[in-house]
Amino acid sequence: MAATKDLDIKVEYVTRVEGHGNIVANVKNGKIEKCEFHVVETPRLFEGMLRGRSIFEAQHITSRICGICSCGHSLASVAAAEDALGVTPTEQTIKLRKLLLDYEFLDSHVLHAFLLVAPDALGVPSFVPLVATHNKTVRQILRLKKAVNDVCDILVGRHTHPITMIAGGWTKLPSPKEIDRQIEIMEGMTAELEPLLKLAKTLKLPNFHRETEYVALVSDDGEYPMLLGDIGSSEGKRVSRKEYRKSTNEFIDPRSSAKFTKWNKDSLFVGALARFNLNYDKLHPKAKAYAKEIGLKPVCHNPFMNTMAQVVEIIHCYHHALAILKDLKKHGLDYSQQITVGVNEKGSVPVRAGDGVGSVEVPRGILHHNYVTDKDGMIKAANCIIPTNQNVNNIEHDFAKFLPEILNLKKDEIRLHLEMLVRAYDPCISCSAHYLDVSFVE
Amino acid sequence: MKTAKKDTKAPAKAPKAAAKPKVAFFDFASCEGCQLQMTNLGELLLDILGAVDVVEFREAISEKWDKDYDVVFIEGSIGDHHAEERLKKIRARAKVLIAYGACACTGGVNGMKNGFELDEIRQSVYGKDYKLFDSTPTRAIDQVVKVDYYINGCPVYPPEIIEVVKHALRGLPYTVPDNPVCSECKLNENVCMYERGVACLGPWTKAGCNSWCVNNGNICYGCRGEVKNPAKNAAKDVISKYNLKPELITKKFEMYNKCKEGAK
Numbered sequence: 235m236a237a238t239k240d241l242d243i244k245v246e247y248v249t250r251v252e253g254h255g256n257i258v259a260n261v262k263n264g265k266i267e268k269c270e271f272h273v274v275e276t277p278r279l280f281e282g283m284l285r286g287r288s289i290f291e292a293q294h295i296t297s298r299i300c301g302i303c304s305c306g307h308s309l310a311s312v313a314a315a316e317d318a319l320g321v322t323p324t325e326q327t328i329k330l331r332k333l334l335l336d337y338e339f340l341d342s343h344v345l346h347a348f349l350l351v352a353p354d355a356l357g358v359p360s361f362v363p364l365v366a367t368h369n370k371t372v373r374q375i376l377r378l379k380k381a382v383n384d385v386c387d388i389l390v391g392r393h394t395h396p397i398t399m400i401a402g403g404w405t406k407l408p409s410p411k412e413i414d415r416q417i418e419i420m421e422g423m424t425a426e427l428e429p430l431l432k433l434a435k436t437l438k439l440p441n442f443h444r445e446t447e448y449v450a451l452v453s454d455d456g457e458y459p460m461l462l463g464d465i466g467s468s469e470g471k472r473v474s475r476k477e478y479r480k481s482t483n484e485f486i487d488p489r490s491s492a493k494f495t496k497w498n499k500d501s502l503f504v505g506a507l508a509r510f511n512l513n514y515d516k517l518h519p520k521a522k523a524y525a526k527e528i529g530l531k532p533v534c535h536n537p538f539m540n541t542m543a544q545v546v547e548i549i550h551c552y553h554h555a556l557a558i559l560k561d562l563k564k565h566g567l568d569y570s571q572q573i574t575v576g577v578n579e580k581g582s583v584p585v586r587a588g589d590g591v592g593s594v595e596v597p598r599g600i601l602h603h604n605y606v607t608d609k610d611g612m613i614k615a616a617n618c619i620i621p622t623n624q625n626v627n628n629i630e631h632d633f634a635k636f637l638p639e640i641l642n643l644k645k646d647e648i649r650l651h652l653e654m655l656v657r658a659y660d661p662c663i664s665c666s667a668h669y670l671d672v673s674f675v676e
Numbered sequence: 677m678k679t680a681k682k683d684t685k686a687p688a689k690a691p692k693a694a695a696k697p698k699v700a701f702f703d704f705a706s707c708e709g710c711q712l713q714m715t716n717l718g719e720l721l722l723d724i725l726g727a728v729d730v731v732e733f734r735e736a737i738s739e740k741w742d743k744d745y746d747v748v749f750i751e752g753s754i755g756d757h758h759a760e761e762r763l764k765k766i767r768a769r770a771k772v773l774i775a776y777g778a779c780a781c782t783g784g785v786n787g788m789k790n791g792f793e794l795d796e797i798r799q800s801v802y803g804k805d806y807k808l809f810d811s812t813p814t815r816a817i818d819q820v821v822k823v824d825y826y827i828n829g830c831p832v833y834p835p836e837i838i839e840v841v842k843h844a845l846r847g848l849p850y851t852v853p854d855n856p857v858c859s860e861c862k863l864n865e866n867v868c869m870y871e872r873g874v875a876c877l878g879p880w881t882k883a884g885c886n887s888w889c890v891n892n893g894n895i896c897y898g899c900r901g902e903v904k905n906p907a908k909n910a911a912k913d914v915i916s917k918y919n920l921k922p923e924l925i926t927k928k929f930e931m932y933n934k935c936k937e938g939a940k
Contacts (some may be wrong), residue, residue: 278705278755278789279797279798279801281800281801281809282787282789282792282797282798282800283785283791283792283797285792285800286791287788291931294897294931295788298707298785298830299707300708300709300782301706301709301831302707302708302712303705304707304709336856345715349715362725365722365725372722373722376719376721377719377721377763379715379716380716380717380719384836390892390896391889391891391892392831392888392892393716393717394709394712394713395709395830395831397889397892397893397894398893398894400894404893405892405893405894406892406893531828572893574869574872574874574893575874576869576875576876576895577874577875577924579874579875579920579924580874592929
């Protein structure tokens with residue numbers, strides 16, 4: 235097929251956190267006039283609404299920013315709140331939070347890599363037709379999803395909007411029986427996980443490369459950093475979480491209600507591929523072995539491989555979570571650490587005026603929460619920087635390089651490739667990306 | 677109230693010859709966690725998918741389905757002009773409309789926006805460019821269009837999803853429990869949060885969640901909305917017995933119920 239000389243693409247779909255996202259691409263006489271990724275949301279104004287609320291309500295409220303990453307938001311929120319209050323979480327609390335974050339990664343990556351990307355591997359538009367044609371695979375995915383959801387329910391009361399994990403510690407700790415139950419469910423997952431990991435190897439992804447800046451947590455210890463660490467960059471920069479604004483540099487673009495970000499280059503990438511590129515050495519040996527098998531090694535500049543980096547992280551988090559559970563079983567829990575806080579009516583947590591930051595890796599990339607509080611622990615100002623927003627600018631830069639490379643493809647293939655590129659970022663819109671409505675006007 | 681578990685054998689299954697009900701799903705301002713609760717049903721989701729015909733999952737394909745819907749799920753609240761128009765268009769084509777989750781039923785946490793002067797809160801987030809982003813006070817779905825069924829909660833409680841879906845597909849009325857969360861909490865033998873020294877919204881909040889949060893050592897945040905006829909005297913007793921400021925309760929209640937303030 236001859237090169238497409240004129241092209242007018244408009245892709246409209248509903249996003250998860252950001253409401254609507256649109257792709258607009260205009261090509262005239264083989265020259266790209268416009269290739270943009272717009273995010274047009276109903277502003278929910280969380281940062282504004284937090285003002286005047288108790289710092290002890292921040293976790294509950296900000297969890298509601300995103301139902302998919304609610305545990306991730308909760309973890310960033312409690313870190314920021316404790317930083318503002320000057321509270322140091324106990325070792326046990328940290329351990330349980332790391333376990334929760336492993337579950338969050340498992341849940342989100344399973345949903346994205348298997349339920350949403352498997353249709354690509356199997357050549358169908360969404361998972362719905364797979365119910366009929368690949369019933370066994372769909373059931374495996376749903377069972378796996380349910381299993382992760384079940385362990386999460388046991389740990390934090392429920393996966394969507396966790397109940398027990400709050401600023402200051404835990405309102406309810408899992409009993410020894412519940413630790414055993416989590417181990418049992420986790421060990422039982424392999425029946426579903428193994429065949430799906432095999433399936434993921436067959437996924438064919440476009441060969442596209444663009445050098446960009448990768449940003450993720452980095453640390454000095456040997457653990458793959460997800461909950462704790464500094465903010466690091468593939469450009470060799472490293473700042474503490476207190477200086478997170480240096481790494482995000484938000485700017486507003488009138489086209490989009492998401493704020494754009496950049497650091498040392500024109501755009502930056504956060505997410506599984508950034509973590510993989512920066513912290514490969516610290517992955518679990520089995521995760522590394524899988525990466526080797528599929529030919530994924532750092533530094534990888536192909537954004538499509540973000541999905542495969544997620545699969546690698548599934549393996550890592552699975553083993554990391556099991557190790558924590560077995561450690562908890564061996565050493566037991568200190569139940570005297572269970573707390574009742576509310577909005578601190580009893581004054582059980584010492585309160586001070588503060589400015590706290592929580593930076594946590596969540597499935598889609600690094601997430602920052604920042605709260606300024608007064609002496610009574612009431613929030614005066616809040617700032618939340620979400621991974622998807624940090625990636626929007628990078629997606630646009632990818633488009634600018636990718637579209638000219640695929641202009642000789644058929645229209646349907648161009649559409650599919652643009653869809654797949656957006657989907658690779660797992661930008662909280664992946665579900666809908668399978669239902670993109672693309673219209674070409676020539 | 678304890679309802680459908682895994683033994684649900686889809687009693688409402690339509691005969692093979694009959695067309696399955698056309699079901700659509702739309703999200704407005706929300707975290708979409710309630711939608712996620714559907715996938716958290718695991719294989720039970722396949723039973724639901726077997727009983728219905730999902731014609732839309734997102735706004736994206738709305739133009740493609742140009743006939744009426746039998747049942748629509750609306751997630752999220754209404755907070756800009758475009759959303760209002762879109763919701764009205766959906767309602768016009770829907771035989772049955774289900775408000776799905778707290779944001780849809782009561783405005784949810786989005787309602788906290790209404791506690792601020794609108795331009796001020798917009799400016800606090802977007803700075804001087806705030807006018808680029810349309811924003812109206814938050815409204816629950818029934819403050820814009822007629823609602824036929826409510827599935828309350830933030831997030832929705834899975835057994836109740838199944839229960840309401842079964843009722844809606846059969847055209848039967850479903851009544852949201854109008855007793856307070858305390859009634860379930862007592863049966864679960866939780867130590868009262870007031871006895872533990874913190875204020876809980878259980879006495880004023882609609883039951884139906886099996887006192888989910890209190891079972892897990894946290895307070896009730898009022899996400900299911902206020903009971904129609906709260907026991908005002910009992911509430912006064914609670915407030916005075918535990919020596920609380922009424923403002924403390926009011927402030928907590930505003931987290932989920934600011935939109936419906938004063939409305940019954």
